Amino acid sequence: MKQESAAQNTPPASPPPSPPAQHPRDHGDPQALWIFGYGSLVWRPDFAYSDSRVGFVRGYSRRFWQGDTFHRGSDKMPGRVVTLLEDHEVRAGVKRGTLGPSMEGCGQGCTWGVAYQVRGEQVSEALKYLNVREAVLGGYDTKEVTFYPQDTPDQPLKALAYVATPQNPGYLGPAPEEAIATQILACRGFSGHNLEYLLRLADFMQLCGPQAQDEHLAAIVDAVGTMLPCFCPTEQALALV
Numbered sequence: 131m132k133q134e135s136a137a138q139n140t141p142p143a144s145p146p147p148s149p150p151a152q153h154p155r156d157h158g159d160p161q162a163l164w165i166f167g168y169g170s171l172v173w174r175p176d177f178a179y180s181d182s183r184v185g186f187v188r189g190y191s192r193r194f195w196q197g198d199t200f201h202r203g204s205d206k207m208p209g210r211v212v213t214l215l216e217d218h219e220v221r222a223g224v225k226r227g228t229l230g231p232s233m234e235g236c237g238q239g240c241t242w243g244v245a246y247q248v249r250g251e252q253v254s255e256a257l258k259y260l261n262v263r264e265a266v267l268g269g270y271d272t273k274e275v276t277f278y279p280q281d282t283p284d285q286p287l288k289a290l291a292y293v294a295t296p297q298n299p300g301y302l303g304p305a306p307e308e309a310i311a312t313q314i315l316a317c318r319g320f321s322g323h324n325l326e327y328l329l330r331l332a333d334f335m336q337l338c339g340p341q342a343q344d345e346h347l348a349a350i351v352d353a354v355g356t357m358l359p360c361f362c363p364t365e366q367a368l369a370l371v
């Protein structure tokens with residue numbers, strides 16, 4: 131039997147630094163990880179997961195301020211998809227002179243979405259997949275957020291979110307909701323039309339119930355509704371096709 135030297139039995143003078151937290155783990159199950167989706171991940175996670183919760187994050191607002199030249203746009207006509215910005219970043223966007231109706235009364239941001247729990251082998255599979263879909267193709271980075279499940283807001287969870295910061299090359303920043311609506315109506319990419327992206331997110335927010343408000347999203351949907359008749363081909367125009 132190997133004799134342990136005294137040194138091996140003496141605790142280190144200062145415990146070795148714990149390895150940097152790679153990702154927020156579910157303390158109940160160290161192999162589990164929660165991933166927060168607030169855009170296309172809400173309706174198309176496309177990775178295997180063990181559990182999901184509808185809920186929200188506080189202190190962040192969702193904005194269609196990220197350009198997308200792959201999924202919902204092209205290099206020539208980048209689409210607009212959502213990112214998550216801390217409240218001070220949203221207010222900074224306002225100071226740059228671009229106001230939208232949704233900026234009025236912009237207090238403590240609160241963004242609704244879906245958190246997915248991945249466990250065991252699902253963790254590496256999900257992170258590998260999302261790294262390509264979000265980071266490589268979309269310019270998103272990871273950030274730890276606190277997620278409040280709709281049913282148990284008093285039991286918040288640490289979750290990983292993919293956010294596109296103002297420093298990423300695809301970031302387009304603030305614009306009037308009417309301009310964003312025009313861009314969305316005109317763009318499509320490998321995952322489909324940008325309008326589908328907008329309306330699927332609006333559908334989700336409808337399901338969340340009246341307590342889940344997103345004035346920015348609602349203002350863009352309203353602007354699209356106003357403009358859509360101008361984009362719908364008339365019988366005369368169709369006859370020219």
Ligand SMILES: N[C@@H](CCC(=O)N[C@@H](CS)C(=O)NCC(=O)O)C(=O)O
Pocket residue numbers: 166167168169170171172174198201202211212213263264267268269270291292293321327
């Ligand atoms: N990270 C956000 C936004 C993700 C997002 O919408 N990313 C886009 C652009 S990279 C995407 O994956 N699109 C796939 C699609 O449009 O179906 C989320 O958690 O949902």
